[in-house]
Amino acid sequence: MSGPGSRLEWTDIRRDLLARIQTGVWKPGDSIPREVELAAQYGCTRSTVGRALRDLATAGFLERRRKGGTTVSANPVRKAPLEVPIIADAIRKSGKVASYRLLTCHIGMPPSVVSARLGLGPAGAVMFVAALYLADGVPHQLEHRWLVPAAMPGLEAEVLERTPVDEWLLHNAPLTRATIEIEAIDAPKAVADALQMPVGGAALLVTRQSWRQAQVIGLLQLYHAPGVKLCTAI
Structure with missing residues (x-):
């Protein structure tokens, strides 16, 4: 091992x-x-x-x-709850040093498309989290998450300064169901800047919506830098 x-x-x-x-x-x-x-x-x-x-x-x-x-x-x-890969663990497994940087965390109104997917009303605020994962100091994955606050009491910006969302969820709000979408995109400027790649360059976007039993937990968009390898087991 x-x-x-x-x-x-x-x-x-x-x-x-x-x-x-x-x-x-x-x-x-x-x-x-x-x-x-x-x-x-x-x-x-x-x-x-x-x-x-x-x-x-x-x-x-x-x-x-x-x-x-x-x-x-x-x-x-x-x-059993759904087994969700821990991003930092995957980086370490590849033989690289993993690091994590919280970019922003705040409560606010999500984009209408996110609100619709989460089944929120017009006044339904969410916690938005943006974080960057690095492998050997090089940008690896950019994470955008919209989380339903009622589904995860105790999750605050102070916690996320030191603990990534996926690790917190594993121990405090394990998932039981998820839908996953994978698509190739042209990286918009904000994503390209974070991943240190050309604007409009090819990037891989993984979108995951997750639940715990019947309760929706949130929506994740994970942008992958060029050269990142995804591995999973069925």
Whole structure:
């Protein structure tokens, strides 16, 4: 999972354990190794493994019993929230140093097309977030998000100064459903300036609308710089 001398984060372990479940290495009902055994396998502390296991249990992939150990859930897909890739994790996985810069965060009226997609009335204000992700200091992805405040109490600009929205959502408002659209566009000036590319140059735009159960959470537009590689699993 990692190179010599690198330190595993709990998210790395979570990703690897989830892969064991999704690929059938661990089947529904199987007991998994104890925390101490997993910690030895990954060369990390029990607390790091424990955090990964707790998160997978909260997501519905694992069932933890005080005296019965930990088993793979019988119906993990039905119970689990949607797995959304963490942008910074994807950058680090590519071998680059990830950094994040919050550009703006404010409450206001969204564009009419966004308001319509989110099902908001004429007075429906949202939180708008713009952020830039960098790989080895080079602009990688530009994020524009419109979030429904009622769906995520506690999310404020101060929080987003240090924590990207996708990471906050993972721990506080996990998604259960999303629609995704992918299109090639000519980069408008604001996007081109942020990604340090020519105005009108080819860029990839991923638009995602997300829900938690029946409640709409928000709309994301993620602009990708030239050369960015997208990977996903089905």
